[in-house]
Amino acid sequence: MVVVGGGIGGLAAAVALCRVGWRAVVFERSAGFGEVGAGLSLWPNALRALEALGVADRVRALGAVETAGGVRDRSGRWLSRVDNAEVARRHGLPLVVLRRADLVRVLAEAVPPGCLRSGDEVVGVRADGEGVAVEHRDGVVRADVVVGADGVHSGVRRRWWPEASGARYAGYTAWRMITEPVDGPSEGAVVWGRGERFGFTALSGGRWYCFGTAAVPAGGGGSDEREAVCRRFGGWPDPVPALLAAVPEGGVVRHDVHVLPPLATYVRGRVALVGDAAHAMDPALGQGAGQALEDAVVLAACLGSAGTVESALARYDRSRGPRTRAVARRSARLGRVARWSWPPAVAVRDLAARLTPAGATLRAMGPVLGWTPPVLPDGGDGRHRQGRARRA
Numbered sequence: 001m002v003v004v005g006g007g008i009g010g011l012a013a014a015v016a017l018c019r020v021g022w023r024a025v026v027f028e029r030s031a032g033f034g035e036v037g038a039g040l041s042l043w044p045n046a047l048r049a050l051e052a053l054g055v056a057d058r059v060r061a062l063g064a065v066e067t068a069g070g071v072r073d074r075s076g077r078w079l080s081r082v083d084n085a086e087v088a089r090r091h092g093l094p095l096v097v098l099r100r101a102d103l104v105r106v107l108a109e110a111v112p113p114g115c116l117r118s119g120d121e122v123v124g125v126r127a128d129g130e131g132v133a134v135e136h137r138d139g140v141v142r143a144d145v146v147v148g149a150d151g152v153h154s155g156v157r158r159r160w161w162p163e164a165s166g167a168r169y170a171g172y173t174a175w176r177m178i179t180e181p182v183d184g185p186s187e188g189a190v191v192w193g194r195g196e197r198f199g200f201t202a203l204s205g206g207r208w209y210c211f212g213t214a215a216v217p218a219g220g221g222g223s224d225e226r227e228a229v230c231r232r233f234g235g236w237p238d239p240v241p242a243l244l245a246a247v248p249e250g251g252v253v254r255h256d257v258h259v260l261p262p263l264a265t266y267v268r269g270r271v272a273l274v275g276d277a278a279h280a281m282d283p284a285l286g287q288g289a290g291q292a293l294e295d296a297v298v299l300a301a302c303l304g305s306a307g308t309v310e311s312a313l314a315r316y317d318r319s320r321g322p323r324t325r326a327v328a329r330r331s332a333r334l335g336r337v338a339r340w341s342w343p344p345a346v347a348v349r350d351l352a353a354r355l356t357p358a359g360a361t362l363r364a365m366g367p368v369l370g371w372t373p374p375v376l377p378d379g380g381d382g383r384h385r386q387g388r389a390r391r392a
C-alpha cells in the first residue's frame with residue numbers, strides 16, 4: 001500500500017491501515033512532516049476518528065477545549081452565542097482547538113517506523129497488472145492499493161480522474177496566525193464583516209489561533225502579511241487589535257482558499273482518494289480535516305475486513321461519498337453567506353443570526369458531529385498482510 005501525501009489525511013490513513021494489518025508507505029514531497037496553517041478546530045466527529053486511531057488522548061492533551069464562542073457583528077455585538085459545553089453534552093466529546101503542527105506530529109509518530117518517506121515526491125501513478133506502479137523521485141514502487149492523499153491540487157486525482165474539473169478559487173483568501181501568550185478574551189468568536197471575517201479561539205498556554213478572511217481576487221499577497229492583516233483588521237472590535245498586536249513578526253500565513261467540485265466516486269481501480277484530494281471543501285464549518293480523519297478510519301475498516309480489495313474499496317466509496325458531499329455542500333452554503341458584502345444582505349444575514357436560537361444551530365449540526373467510526377478489525381502485530389508495497 002502506498003499513500004501519496006503526508007498531510008493529516010495521508011498520515012491518518014497510514015496509521016489506520018497499519019492498525020488493521022496493512023503495511024503502508026507514505027511519500028511526502030516536503031522535507032518533513034509539518035503543517036502550515038496555524039491552528040485547527042476538531043469537532044467530536046474528528047475526535048472520534050482520532051480515538052479509533054488510538055491518538056485522541058495525546059491530541060486532547062495538546063489542545064484546548066473551546067467552551068464558548070459565537071458570532072459577533074462588525075460593531076462587536078453578539079449575533080449568536082454558542083455554549084460549546086453543550087457540544088460535549090450532546091455528543092460526548094468537546095470541540096478542541098490545537099496547532100496543526102501538533103496534530104501532524106502525533107499522527108506521524110503513530111505511524112510504524114520505516115513507513116514515512118519525506119522529501120520524496122510522487123511523479124506518476126499508473127495501473128500495473130492487478131496493482132499500481134508508483135513513480136517517485138527515487139524510483140518506482142509497486143503497490144496493491146494507492147491512497148491519493150495529496151491535497152486539493154492532487155496529482156493522483158488529475159491522473160486518474162482526467163475528466164474531473166480541477167480546484168477552483170472559493171472567492172476569498174485566508175490569513176492564519178498564532179499569537180504569543182496574551183491576556184485574551186474569555187471566549188472565542190467569529191466577527192462577521194462585509195465580505196470579511198475575523199475569528200479567534202484559545203489554544204493551550206495562553207496563545208490564540210486567529211484567522212481573517214477577505215473576498216479579494218486570487219493571487220494577491222505581499223512580503224509582509226502581518227502588516228496587511230493589521231491594516232485590514234486593526235480597527236475591528238476588541239479583542240481583535242490586542243490579539244493582532246500579539247502576533248509575532250512573520251507569524252502570518254496567507255492562502256487563497258480553493259475547493260474541488262464534487263466527484264461521483266473516490267475510487268477508480270486500485271486507487272482511492274482521501275481528504276482534500278477527494279473533497280476539498282470551503283472551511284467555513286471547520287470540517288475538512290475532520291472528514292479526512294473519518295475517511296482514513298473508514299478506508300482501513302473496509303480494507304481490514306474479509307473480502308476482496310475491490311469490494312472493500314467499493315464499500316469505502318459508498319460510505320464516504322454521500323456524507324462528504326453533504327458536509328461540503330453545507331460548508332459551501334455557510335461560507336457563501338459569511339462572505340456576503342452587499343449591505344442590505346449583510347443586515348438580513350446578521351438579523352437572521354440574531355434570531356436563530358443557539359440550540360437550533362447545534363441541533364442542525366447533529367448529523368455532522370454525531371458520526372461514529374466503524375470498529376477497526378484487529379491487525380495483529382501490525383505487520384502487513386496482503387498489502388505489501390514492493391520495490392519494482
Ligand SMILES: Cc1cc2nc3c(=O)[nH]c(=O)nc-3n(C[C@H](O)[C@H](O)[C@H](O)COP(=O)(O)OP(=O)(O)OC[C@H]3O[C@@H](n4cnc5c(N)ncnc54)[C@H](O)[C@@H]3O)c2cc1C
Nearest residue numbers: 005007008009029041122150151275276286287288289290
Ligand atoms: C483557512 C482554512 C481553515 C481550515 N480550518 C479547519 C478547521 O478548523 N478544522 C478542520 O477540520 N479543517 C479545517 N480546514 C481544512 C483542512 O485544513 C484540510 O481539509 C486538511 O488539512 C486536508 O488534509 P489533507 O491531508 O487531505 O491535505 P493536505 O493537508 O493538503 O496534505 C497533502 C499533502 O500531500 C503532499 N503532496 C502533494 N503532492 C504530493 C506528491 N506528488 N508527492 C508527495 N507528496 C505530495 C503535500 O505536500 C501535503 O503535505 C481549513 C482549511 C483552510 C484553508
